[in-house]
Amino acid sequence: MSELDFKQIWQGRVDPEEQADLASRLHQVIKPLEDGAAGTALIGFCSDEGVRRNQGRIGARQAPDLLRRALANLPWPFDRHAYDAGNVTCEGRELEAAHRALADRVKACLSAGHFPLVLGGGHEVAFGTWLGLDNYLDSVGDNTRIGIINFDAHFDLRLDTNGCSSGTPFYQIARRCEEKGAEFKYCCLGVSELSNTPALFKRADELGVLYRKDADMNLHQLNEIKDQLQQFIDGCDVLYLTIDLDVLPASVAPGVSAPAPRGVGLDVLEPLISLIRQDGKLKVADIAEYNPEYDIDNWTARAAARLVYSIVK
Numbered sequence: 001m002s003e004l005d006f007k008q009i010w011q012g013r014v015d016p017e018e019q020a021d022l023a024s025r026l027h028q029v030i031k032p033l034e035d036g037a038a039g040t041a042l043i044g045f046c047s048d049e050g051v052r053r054n055q056g057r058i059g060a061r062q063a064p065d066l067l068r069r070a071l072a073n074l075p076w077p078f079d080r081h082a083y084d085a086g087n088v089t090c091e092g093r094e095l096e097a098a099h100r101a102l103a104d105r106v107k108a109c110l111s112a113g114h115f116p117l118v119l120g121g122g123h124e125v126a127f128g129t130w131l132g133l134d135n136y137l138d139s140v141g142d143n144t145r146i147g148i149i150n151f152d153a154h155f156d157l158r159l160d161t162n163g164c165s166s167g168t169p170f171y172q173i174a175r176r177c178e179e180k181g182a183e184f185k186y187c188c189l190g191v192s193e194l195s196n197t198p199a200l201f202k203r204a205d206e207l208g209v210l211y212r213k214d215a216d217m218n219l220h221q222l223n224e225i226k227d228q229l230q231q232f233i234d235g236c237d238v239l240y241l242t243i244d245l246d247v248l249p250a251s252v253a254p255g256v257s258a259p260a261p262r263g264v265g266l267d268v269l270e271p272l273i274s275l276i277r278q279d280g281k282l283k284v285a286d287i288a289e290y291n292p293e294y295d296i297d298n299w300t301a302r303a304a305a306r307l308v309y310s311i312v313k
């Protein structure tokens, strides 16, 4: 990202009448990625090639810079550095190359001690994010168990027989795990019975996926969901959190490729994100499927910003 692009994107409201340390916003503290103290490192993944291959509605490749704009005014009362690590762009149809480039960027951020937070892009982002974490753990000789927690209306466990797409990332990861003799630990919360065929439910069962349907993700079930999620977390050494914005009701997040008529509310998602953050296992996260073409008055971008805030706070 050029200095000019950085300055154009990271701007927003300033409140000079307030005590400075109580009024700072992300756009005032974020810096281009540089050597220095550990912090949160935002990486954009400009791609909707996976969505195109998956017969979906394209538009998500525009998302990263628009999400940055939605993040710019967030209060940043945290004693933590924030960096912008720029964009990885899928050139033409070269999704596999973009996955490798994203994995390298995620790994470099982890090696420097940062918490990489990737802004998609279609959900094909997940394979690149996971690969970056896996490559990093391999490079430090760490044989730990990675737990994947995906908030999504879809399993994204489609076969990649005809190439990878936004519908295949967790199947690709399952195959990689099998090849290297690692356990595939995948928890998918918010699955819609109407948006996944029995073939996908069958594959999820065969792969030992822990899942809950959107209809079982209500506020009155929160304690039960937390217990189930905590048990999953206890069986993992490190965590990768991925949020597909289509897990939210379409009335909250209309700007996605495949909207969910029911969805899971922020009132349920936010306490679960706090649980995921709680014990220090969370190493990397991403937000996927923002499609500005279908957004209304930035509702979806604002919901995404709220979720980012929940992840980093």
Ligand SMILES: N=CN[C@@H](CCC(=O)O)C(=O)O
Pocket (backbone or CB within 6 Å): 054, 055, 056, 057, 123, 124, 154, 155, 156, 158, 166, 167, 168, 195, 257, 258
């Ligand atoms: N990442 C999205 N995956 C969904 C899309 C479904 C749709 O376009 O209707 C899937 O493949 O199941």
Ligand SMILES: [Mn+2]
Pocket (backbone or CB within 6 Å): 123, 152, 154, 156, 166, 244
């Ligand atoms: Mn998805």
Ligand SMILES: [Mn+2]
Pocket (backbone or CB within 6 Å): 152, 153, 154, 244, 246, 247, 258
């Ligand atoms: Mn989805």
